[in-house]
Amino acid sequence: MILKGRPISKGKGRGEVLLLDETFSFLGGVDPRTGELSSTTGLLGANLKDRVFAFRMGKGSTVGSYTLLQLKKEGNLPAAIINNRAETIVATGAVMASVPMVDSIDLALLHPGDEVAVDGEAGTVDLFNVKESRVVTSVLTNQGRILALKRSEKVSSCQNMWAGVSGYIEPGETPLQTAMKEVEEETSVHGCRPIRQADPILVRQSDMVWVIHPFLMECPTESITIDWEHTEYRWISPSQVDEHVTVPGFRRVLRSLGL
Numbered sequence: 001m002i003l004k005g006r007p008i009s010k011g012k013g014r015g016e017v018l019l020l021d022e023t024f025s026f027l028g029g030v031d032p033r034t035g036e037l038s039s040t041t042g043l044l045g046a047n048l049k050d051r052v053f054a055f056r057m058g059k060g061s062t063v064g065s066y067t068l069l070q071l072k073k074e075g076n077l078p079a080a081i082i083n084n085r086a087e088t089i090v091a092t093g094a095v096m097a098s099v100p101m102v103d104s105i106d107l108a109l110l111h112p113g114d115e116v117a118v119d120g121e122a123g124t125v126d127l128f129n130v131k132e133s134r135v136v137t138s139v140l141t142n143q144g145r146i147l148a149l150k151r152s153e154k155v156s157s158c159q160n161m162w163a164g165v166s167g168y169i170e171p172g173e174t175p176l177q178t179a180m181k182e183v184e185e186e187t188s189v190h191g192c193r194p195i196r197q198a199d200p201i202l203v204r205q206s207d208m209v210w211v212i213h214p215f216l217m218e219c220p221t222e223s224i225t226i227d228w229e230h231t232e233y234r235w236i237s238p239s240q241v242d243e244h245v246t247v248p249g250f251r252r253v254l255r256s257l258g259l
Contacts, residue, residue, distance in 0.1 A: 013080030025060030035076030
């Protein structure tokens with residue numbers, strides 16, 4: 001799967017992800033002579049050399065830019081840098097040391113040890129051995145409550161978790177067409193009216209990235225008939241969602257729909 005970010009420093013690099021989900025200062029955060037991270041990080045002893053170093057954003061003194069140059073001199077540069085949000089210190093250092101760098105990447109989509117390729121000119125991160133699956137999740141609403149469905153043990157993923165009406169987008173279908181089809185199949189209700197659609201949400205689970213297309217639909221009735229994919233349903237208020245074990249990304253779906 002290819003993630004699209006923003007190009008910061010040109011070049012291409014490939015390697016295993018070294019993931020630090022916090023801000024980082026190259027000055028004091030790494031020993032240029034060895035490439036090892038210091039005790040100021042949560043990765044004491046981990047080595048940057050030839051790794052794709054992913055961290056939230058840079059911090060600290062502008063001398064950090066020259067630390068990257070020192071890493072280059074010692075032969076301990078990372079293969080590439082990925083940030084959630086780049087700032088001037090790290091961006092300048094990456095350019096000076098010719099380290100490929102991309103930002104605007106959701107670090108939650110990366111796992112430690114992932115094999116990735118970073119293209120600092122195109123602004124992309126290619127995740128090898130990670131698949132992409134496009135799905136819809138429709139949240140049905142009736143009189144201020146939303147429909148929660150408990151997934152059965154017969155489905156292929158997220159068994160016994162609570163979710164909205166979900167389904168895979170088949171070739172040739174639009175997300176809305178899939179959403180309407182799945183609602184009728186999984187609830188036996190006709191006449192649900194789409195009232196809101198949000199931008200796709202990306203969620204990482206093991207070696208899969210789910211590209212979720214969220215929909216909010218007004219349901220004309222509280223009486224539904226579930227199919228084999230579910231064992232139970234409840235009409236709940238959005239505030240009650242935290243009382244349930246939900247599928248990954250469901251709360252983000254609700255927030256994206258203003259619930």
